Amino acid sequence: MPAAGWTFDDFDHLVVRDYRTPWAGDEYGRQIVSDAEEWAHLLGRQLFDFTAGRPLPGRVEGGMVLAEYHAWNRESFVRTVRALQLSLRHRDAIRRMHFHTLANCLLRMWRPVFGFPGTPTVIDRRQAQLLLAIHAANMMTTREVNLRGGNVPTPGDKDEQTLLDAQHGMLTETDAAVTILEIIRDMPHVILLPAPPQFESGPSRHNVDFLLLDVSRRAAVGIQVKTKMSQSTPRNYDEGVVFVDGTIDLGNERLATRSRRGSTLVRKAWPGLISGHLLMRANERTPVNRPWADVIVARREGLRESLHGTTDYLARAVQHVRPRLLAALERPEARLD
DSSP, rough: OOOOOOEEGHHHHHOOOOOOOOOOHHHHHHHHHHHHHHHHHHHHHHHHHHHHTTTOHHHHHHHHHHHHHHHHHHHHHHHHHHTTTTGGGHHHHHHHHHHHHHHTTTTTGTTTGOOOOSSOOOOHHHHHEEEEHHHHHHHHHHHHHHHHHHHOOOOTTTHHHHHHHHHHHHHHHHHHHHHHHHHHHTOEEEEEEEEEHHHHSSTTOOOEEEEEEEEETTTEEEEEEEESSOOGGGGGGGGTTTEEEETTTTTTTEESSSSOOOEEEEEOOTTHHHHHHHHHHHOTTTTTTTTGGHHHHHHHHHHHHHHTTTOOOOHHHHHHHHHHHHHHOOOEEEEOO
């Protein structure tokens, strides 16, 4: 049975506005991400207020908050992630920081949440796709460098495999966002947001990676993204959650050797393909893309090896995901569980 989405009123029962995700790392890691955690919870509280119909800041005050958040992303984000990367103990914190990468790429999608009049344009959505693809290209290039350097997880190599799995999870989320933006390109009243901590880390049956919001109908769909789903996964979630599978839905796999020294080829998850191919075909000369022309050209060089032997799957991914996503968005069912 297709998923039935949520109404905005459901969030009053599904989400705790001031919920704080318990910190599982050490004190050093907590101090490094303290500003990031505060920003994430601020965005979560604002999203809750928006769905609850509370007064919103408006264009002036809201614009100042979003400008400050964007400046923090530019000035502090890379420094924070680099500090966390010095130790494997902080891989969960790096994962949390990915929320801010997504939120910054989708920054204009937050405007209605802060009370801006109007909705994001088609150009806004195209720009968001491009920024997501650039972000994915950075991760894919790092992955390729690590693998060429011999950092291929082998049986029993738990730390390297855990880091690769975390990176693949972030790349799958990025590819999912690019795909969903393609689906809603001509739906002006529908916005896509990464789920803040209150929405992503609450009760397990309701936690999601993204929220798709129809601001005119006050309807919502929670989206859970998996690099590769197991058959039992959907049973653990509320019926309002739509799943996106990185291999089946997004086509993120390629032939690779089973191990570092092996010669047998097997199909392996290889997230980032949708974002990578989008960047390869982006026309850096168009007015929309011109501000990032140098970055686009530079990132393409690092992508060629990672994309070798793969195909552009975006159109097919849209066909896979669109029916489930829009069916859920079209039939929100208020419920109090």
